[in-house]
Amino acid sequence: MTWHVTQPLWEAYSQGELNAAAQASVEAHVTQCSSCRAAAAAVVPPSPQLWEAVHRTITRPHLAPPLRLLRALGVPEADLVILGASDALALSWGVAVGGALTTVIATALAGARQEFTFLLLVPLVQVLAVMASFSATDSLRELATSTALSKLRVTLLRTAEALCITVPATAVIGVVIPHLSALAFTWVLPALGLVLAALVLHTWLPAWHAAGITALTWALVVATSQTHLTSAMAQGLAAAIALVLALVLVARTTPIRRGGLR
Amino acid sequence: MTTASLTDVSVTFGRRVALHPTTLSLEPGIVGLLGPNGAGKTTLLRTLATTLPPTTGSIVVAGHAVTGTSAQRVEARRHIGFTPQEVVFPRGMTAFGFLDYIAVLKEWKNTQRRHEEVRRVLDLVELGERGMSRVSKLSGGQRRRLAIAQALLGAPELLILDEPTTGLDPEQRATLRNLLSRTHGTVLISTHQTEDVAALCDRVIVLHEGQVRFDGSVAALLGAAAGRVHIGPTASAGAVHTWRTGTGHIRSVGGDPAPDSVTTEPTVEDAYLLLRADDHLSSGAHA
Numbered sequence: 001m002t003w004h005v006t007q008p009l010w011e012a013y014s015q016g017e018l019n020a021a022a023q024a025s026v027e028a029h030v031t032q033c034s035s036c037r038a039a040a041a042a043v044v045p046p047s048p049q050l051w052e053a054v055h056r057t058i059t060r061p062h063l064a065p066p067l068r069l070l071r072a073l074g075v076p077e078a079d080l081v082i083l084g085a086s087d088a089l090a091l092s093w094g095v096a097v098g099g100a101l102t103t104v105i106a107t108a109l110a111g112a113r114q115e116f117t118f119l120l121l122v123p124l125v126q127v128l129a130v131m132a133s134f135s136a137t138d139s140l141r142e143l144a145t146s147t148a149l150s151k152l153r154v155t156l157l158r159t160a161e162a163l164c165i166t167v168p169a170t171a172v173i174g175v176v177i178p179h180l181s182a183l184a185f186t187w188v189l190p191a192l193g194l195v196l197a198a199l200v201l202h203t204w205l206p207a208w209h210a211a212g213i214t215a216l217t218w219a220l221v222v223a224t225s226q227t228h229l230t231s232a233m234a235q236g237l238a239a240a241i242a243l244v245l246a247l248v249l250v251a252r253t254t255p256i257r258r259g260g261l262r
Numbered sequence: 263m264t265t266a267s268l269t270d271v272s273v274t275f276g277r278r279v280a281l282h283p284t285t286l287s288l289e290p291g292i293v294g295l296l297g298p299n300g301a302g303k304t305t306l307l308r309t310l311a312t313t314l315p316p317t318t319g320s321i322v323v324a325g326h327a328v329t330g331t332s333a334q335r336v337e338a339r340r341h342i343g344f345t346p347q348e349v350v351f352p353r354g355m356t357a358f359g360f361l362d363y364i365a366v367l368k369e370w371k372n373t374q375r376r377h378e379e380v381r382r383v384l385d386l387v388e389l390g391e392r393g394m395s396r397v398s399k400l401s402g403g404q405r406r407r408l409a410i411a412q413a414l415l416g417a418p419e420l421l422i423l424d425e426p427t428t429g430l431d432p433e434q435r436a437t438l439r440n441l442l443s444r445t446h447g448t449v450l451i452s453t454h455q456t457e458d459v460a461a462l463c464d465r466v467i468v469l470h471e472g473q474v475r476f477d478g479s480v481a482a483l484l485g486a487a488a489g490r491v492h493i494g495p496t497a498s499a500g501a502v503h504t505w506r507t508g509t510g511h512i513r514s515v516g517g518d519p520a521p522d523s524v525t526t527e528p529t530v531e532d533a534y535l536l537l538r539a540d541d542h543l544s545s546g547a548h549a
Contacts, residue, residue, distance in 0.1 A: 059393045060377065061359050077373045078366045085352065085363040137363075139350035143412070145313040147367035148339040154367075254332055 005029060005036045010043040066093065082154055083161050085137050092133035092162040099125030100169035107177055118183055119229055120222045122170045123191035124215050127198045129162040131211035138206050151253040155199060163195070186230045189238035194218055196245035203252040264289055265341075265420050265448035266310060271319030273305050280305040282473045283319060288420070288448050294459035294480075295452040296534055297469035303452040304347055304424055306469065310450070311344035311422045324419050340369070343413035347424040347452075349405075351397040357384065357408050358393035364412040383411040386441055402429045410438065419447040427455050456531040468534065470541045480530060487533035491515050494523025502539040515539075 005013070005026055012018050013026050030036050063071060067080045075083075086092060103121040110117035137144070144151070174183060194214050201210035221229075228234050266288040273281040281302045297303050308314035310321060312328050312335060321328040324341035328334070351360060361380040370376035384390045387407040389400075397405060406429045413421055421442075427435050435455075439462050442449055453459065459466050459480065466483050468476035476483060492514045497504040501517030514523065515532045516539055528536075 056377070056381075059358055059381070061356065061362060076371070078371045078376075081362055081366040085355070085359070136352045136354075139352060140364075142308075142313050142346050143344065143349065143364065144367055146311045146339060146342060146344040147364070148336050148369050149367045150336075 004033065014043065079157055082157055086133045086158060091136060092129050093165050095132040096125065096129040096162060096165040096169060099128055100166065100173060103170065104173055104177065115183055116222065119187060120219060122173070122187040123194045123218060125170055126163060126166050126191045127194050127211055127214050129166045130159050130195050131198055131202065131207040133158040133162045134202060134207040152250060155253055159195065159199065183230065186235065189235050189242060190229065193238050193242040193245060196242055196249055200245055200248050200252060266323045268310065269320045271309060271316045271321060273309055273314065274317045279472055281309070284474055288450060290446065290448050291464040292442060292449045292451065292462050294463035294466045295450060295469065296456065296459060296466060298538065301469040302472040303469055307422050307424050307450065307452055311342055312339055341419040342422065343415065343418035344422045345409050345413040345424060345426055349409040351405065353398065355397050356394050357389055357397055357400065360397055360408065361412055361415065365415050368415055379415055383414045386414055387411040388437060403431060403434045406430055407434065421445060421447060421449045423449065423451045425452055425454065427453060427458055456529065456534055460530040468537055475541060476537055483530060483533045484528055487528035487536050489525055490536055491526050491528040491532045492519040492523040493526045494520055496520040496522065498523065503535050
């Protein structure tokens with residue numbers, strides 16, 4: 001080094017009295033010169049504002065990769081906090097992908113009962129993935145109830161977050177697995193009804209209890225009437241049930257009830 | 263200025279009456295809620311915090327009817343901070359992340375202002391340096407303070423704390439008292455720690471079997487026990503409670519004083535025990 005930052009130069013720099021060229025020269029030099037870097041701390045003590053900024057940077061929560069992706073897609077930061085509270089999506093997306101793979105394997109191995117297996121599992125994957133997204137924050141339900149944010153908004157956010165993975169994954173299964181093309185999309189309306197049923201139950205029960213009850217009920221329905229589930233009447237009935245359940249869900253997640261109902 | 267009012271509010275679970283028709287008005291200041299387990303304290307707090315709808319009656323918080331329209335109920339919730347008796351934190355969350363999540367649920371949409379508010383309440387409960395710690399790594403007392411911190415978000419007009427000092431050591435309790443004593447709104451605290459009531463509260467409400475048994479100042483509660491607590495070598499006949507103190511003398515709450523005993527100043531605990539004993543006597547007389 002041919003020169004070092006002198007005391008008067010440090011003082012002028014720290015007080016912002018240098019012109020832009022001189023300031024840049026000092027900064028470029030300090031990045032290269034270890035002795036001037038060491039002297040800098042003594043000459044220019046870190047200001048409280050600087051420490052405050054450092055503290056803020058350190059204590060700012062870091063978003064998990066899936067949430068950063070959603071932020072890049074324009075999802076508001078506050079919504080990302082809600083989604084991130086459920087294990088940063090890990091559990092619900094894990095259930096979604098795991099459930100889809102399980103469905104593929106179970107259906108392939110089911111032989112003559114391929115259609116039964118497919119119709120049983122595919123809607124349940126949606127239910128389990130959605131309920132998984134609620135399970136992480138189940139313990140805070142009472143606390144969340146006392147807050148002002150719309151519960152319907154939270155419910156829809158979490159449901160959409162889980163379904164955006166499960167629906168495409170399971171739709172592909174129906175198309176890819178041979179002999180199932182006739183059933184490829186017959187699960188959509190029953191799955192919608194089941195997800196809504198689980199969400200309605202979840203307004204009273206913990207997430208996994210709601211998922212369990214829904215799964216058992218669906219297993220009974222499929223076991224007793226699988227040959228009729230693909231009929232237009234069954235699909236219409238599923239749509240009607242889903243509509244009713246949607247209305248119940250809205251009623252349960254918006255505080256329009258009078259006292260006395262619980 | 264009334265922060266919250268309850269008019270003929272009752273809560274029943276099936277045939278069991280958890281809270282008989284109760285009318286209360288809460289003004290700014292710290293109100294202590296005392297009562298044995300099952301007296302209806304938590305039911306009253308949950309009802310006021312809008313997490314449990316009343317069976318009958320009406321509740322107004324900050325001028326908004328909790329039992330009215332949905333819009334009014336949501337507006338009332340904007341003025342309430344609530345710490346339930348037990349908060350089970352989601353796994354994996356940091357202290358900051360937990361408060362950030364609750365702040366979003368309290369409609370803090372602007373990220374920068376929300377984070378500033380989270381840092382403010384973390385500092386208030388002396389957890390400013392533990393913000394990035396996972397909740398599972400915090401001690402029981404720190405978790406309790408974190409549960410209280412979320413209720414402080416937004417400096418609500420009505421702060422409802424269900425047994426906030428449980429699990430706190432004496433120093434942490436003193437810190438919490440200091441914090442609450444600087445709160446400008448209305449604070450309603452349910453507690454079994456009568457010394458907290460004596461140290462903090464302007465007003466005390468005693469619940470017994472779902473009914474308000476006493477509602478008045480701490481001085482009035484103490485006044486009701488004046489002359490009924492004695493200390494001496496022998497216990498008072500028919501005393502409600504007696505125990506040997508560190509000096510070897512026996513402290514008797516209620517009863518007929520022994521001739522060699524002297525009357526002593528009652529504590530809030532003495533007054534509370536006497537009130538409870540009087541309740542038992544009147545229950546027995548009615549039976």
